[in-house]
Amino acid sequence: MGIFDRFLPKKKQPEVKNTIPQEKANIKKTFGVYCNKHHSTKGEKLCPKCTALLATVMTKINRCPYGITKPICDRCERQCFGKAQNTEFMKIMTSSSKGMFLKHPMMTMKHKMASLSVDYAKREQEKRQAEKAAAKKKNAEAKAKAKEEGKKEK
Numbered sequence: 001m002g003i004f005d006r007f008l009p010k011k012k013q014p015e016v017k018n019t020i021p022q023e024k025a026n027i028k029k030t031f032g033v034y035c036n037k038h039h040s041t042k043g044e045k046l047c048p049k050c051t052a053l054l055a056t057v058m059t060k061i062n063r064c065p066y067g068i069t070k071p072i073c074d075r076c077e078r079q080c081f082g083k084a085q086n087t088e089f090m091k092i093m094t095s096s097s098k099g100m101f102l103k104h105p106m107m108t109m110k111h112k113m114a115s116l117s118v119d120y121a122k123r124e125q126e127k128r129q130a131e132k133a134a135a136k137k138k139n140a141e142a143k144a145k146a147k148e149e150g151k152k153e154k
């Protein structure tokens with residue numbers, strides 16, 4: 001605390017929802033369901049392969065460049081687990097979504113809603129970019145036309 005701190009306006013922190021603990025819990029549960037079903041393991045004890053992949057995923061989430069505003073992993077375009085592990089991760093996340101729904105319906109719903117909102121935000125962003133590009137093109141065309149007409153008048 002500096003001596004001048006009280007003279008400075010208080011900075012208002014933008015509210016960013018930290019969804020990481022939720023997402024980690026979600027991924028862990030999904031792995032559990034998948035491994036129990038496909039690798040005949042029981043409860044939270046996963047097979048070595050799934051344990052290793054889960055550990056990698058958790059480490060990568062901690063190091064995610066998006067920080068706490070990150071999009072959820074199975075929607076993220078950065079394949080930060082590496083190609084092979086990412087494919088495996090996606091396989092687990094998608095193939096057990098039915099089992100997930102039966103065991104944790106609320107969580108699956110929430111996850112689905114989050115996925116949808118990420119998709120929506122992405123679409124909106126693409127739309128805005130397309131509009132911007134179109135406006136820019138129109139502008140350039142108008143300018144070219146004006147130039148053309150200016151030439152005619154001379």
Ligand SMILES: [Zn+2]
Nearest residue numbers: 035039047050
């Ligand atoms: Zn397994």
